[in-house]
Amino acid sequence: MIEGAELYGHLMDSRIAGQVATPREHNLRNYARFARRDPDLLLGLDPAGSWTEAEVLALLARRCGVSPDPARRQGQDTIDPELTxxxxxxxxxxxxxxxxxxxRVLLGTGHPSRLLLFYRQLAAGLRxxxxxxxxxxxxxxxxxxxPEGARPARxxxxxxxxxxxxxxxNPPIGAPGSAAPDAVGSATPVHTHSPQPVRIALAALAESGHNxxxxxxxxHGWACGAGRLGVRSVGLADSNDPxxxxxxxEGEVAVTVPLDDGVRPDCYGLLSAYVLQQAGMSQ
Structure with missing residues (x-):
């Protein structure tokens, strides 16, 4: 049984929350880029509100726990473990x-090097x-x-x-929907903010006549891209992903969990175990 105090301590010790590694200046730069509607920061979202830099900072202070002080421009920022x-x-x-x-559940990550274990454990519980x-x-x-241009991907x-x-x-030769498993495995899973993967996945479902x-x-783009298309979505987000x-x-994502998404992959195992426990799905 994972108690709240144990989880709180783990979040602080691992720096998934508390004083996290994300620099304050990086957060503020991303909030300004989001306010300018930089596509790499929108993650597939088309905001309904104006969302000025000040409004984004105020939201992240409430929902994530970063410092609300706009004059604080440097140092490490914070994520409130209670909010997590x-x-x-x-x-x-x-x-x-x-x-x-x-x-019927679709899972996807733009941060496979760090968060894949978290999602794999949730997938096993749901299955x-x-x-x-x-x-x-x-x-x-x-x-x-x-930003650096189009890249061949799968x-x-x-x-x-x-x-x-x-x-x-060059990408492997073959029909768009087919490839030898070893060809797929020869490429590296990458970090991406793009909503393209989830759009492609949802389009494939629609084209095959499935709901x-x-x-x-x-x-990242998996959560925002799906939410934008009306799919009920829950996700994880760092303090620099407004x-x-x-x-x-704005009601397009049901739940956003604030956390540092860049710590050691094994540190997220306790979080997925806690979610499955609270959902009554522990194995």
Whole structure:
């Protein structure tokens, strides 16, 4: 049984919350870029509100726990562990409801090097509870748009968790929806803010005559991109990713969990175990 005090201590010790590694100046720079509607910071969101830099900072102070002082320009920023735990509880409630209905779930991450374990453990719990885990457009090639230009990429799934692999040379030869497993495995899973992967996955479901998922669990463009298209979404977000918090504030993402998304991958295992416990899905 994971108690709240144990989880709180783990968040602080691992620096998933508390005084996190994210520099204050990085946060403020991203809030300003979001206010300017920089596509790399929107993560697929089309904000309804004006969302000035000051409004973004005020929202992140309330929902994430960063310093609300606009004059504080340097140093390390903070994430409130109480807000993290509260959001994990809210995520667990959504998973409990989805599992009770044997819902159809799509999972995906733009941060595979750090957060894949978290999602894989949730996927295992949902699968055991009788949910259908979706893997649409597996192996589909596409040109992933990035600030440095388009990159040849492929949508892949690891234990039913979607991610993007990018090829530094030419992509593997074959039909868009097919490729040898070793070809897919030859490319590295990459960090991306792009909403393209989830848009491709949802389009593939629609084209094959299947309904949308009942729930999307993800981060970055997976969460914002799905929420923008009307799919119920829950996700994780760092203090330098304001779009997911804005999407929650505007009702396009159901739950956003504030945390540092750049610590050691094994540190997130206790968080996923806690969510499954609170959802009544511990194995």
């Amino acid at each position: 735990i509260r959001a994990l509880d809210a995520m667990a409630a959504v998973l409990r409801e989805t599992a009770a209905a044997r819902g 055991a509870a009788g949910c259908a885990l979706l893997t649409p457009a597996r192996g589909q090639r596409f040109a992933m748009h990035a 949508l892949d799934y690891v234990d039913d968790v979607g991610l993007v692999r990018v090829y530094e040379g 949308r998922p009942d729930l999307l669990i993800g981060d 779009a997911v918090f804005v999407a929650e504030a």
